[in-house]
Structures are given as structure tokens and as C-alpha cells.
């Protein structure tokens with residue numbers, strides 16, 4: 223994708239709604255891991271209280287995998303931690319230790335982008351929703367979070 227912004231239609235409760243995607247960039251603290259992601263300028267971000275998210279105060283928004291792209295030689299600096307069901311791939315920078323994105327258990331077909339790792343200027347609003355990771359199964363059903371990685375293009 224080489225356009226600065228694209229328009230897609232996203233089905234939400236069977237209502238058709240246009241959502242303009244913009245190009246965001248970001249990465250880890252030392253900037254060895256850099257990426258770009260297409261997402262709305264107004265995002266829904268999840269504040270999760272699971273054992274991993276709570277210790278790093280993680281708040282993230284989820285995009286379909288194809289809207290996320292690593293830049294340069296970022297891959298060389300990424301390592302992965304897993305625990306529990308080992309479904310989530312907690313990727314982080316080998317040098318500075320920051321998880322700027324990861325593959326969440328709720329959306330193995332998507333990417334969870336750490337809200338605070340997005341470069342300033344392109345996110346105009348974030349609606350923070352709570353994901354009760356301590357009751358993962360119940361929260362997964364209630365929130366419909368699985369739909370967050372189902373892009374329709």
C-alpha cells in the first residue's frame with residue numbers, strides 16, 4: 223500500500239460504516255524496532271488486566287495483520303516471550319526491552335499495537351475499553367474483541 227490513507231468498510235453489528243485509515247508509525251524505545259500501521263486516527267484501545275498486561279500497564283489497539291508492517295531490519299532485534307496457552311506472542315526489542323507490538327491471544331490473526339508506542343501526531347482520539355484478562359474467556363465473549371482483527375477490504 224503506497225497511499226497515505228485508504229477507506230475501508232467495517233461491519234459493526236451489521237451496520238455499514240466508513241472508517242478512514244491513516245498511516246501511523248512507531249516503534250520501541252531505542253528505535254531499533256520500527257513499524258507502520260494503517261488504523262483510524264480515532265482508535266479503540268484495550269486496557270487489559272491479565273498477568274502480563276498489568277505488570278507493563280499495557281494499553282493496545284488491534285489491527286488485522288495485513289495492516290501492519292515492520293520497517294528496515296527490525297526483525298533482527300525482536301525476540302518473543304510466551305506463557306500460559308502460548309497463543310499470544312509477546313514480541314519485544316532485544317536491546318531496550320519494550321513491547322511496541324505483539325500478537326494477542328484474542329486475535330492470533332492480528333497485531334496488538336501498544337498505544338503509547340505510536341509516534342505523536344496521528345492519533346487524535348483513543349477510546350479506552352477494559353478487557354478483563356483475569357476472566358479471559360468471559361471477557362473475550364462479552365467484548366467481541368475477536369472482531370478487531372477482521373478487516374474487510
Ligand SMILES: [Zn+2]
Pocket residue numbers: 250251252253254255315316317318319320
Ligand atoms: Zn529497542
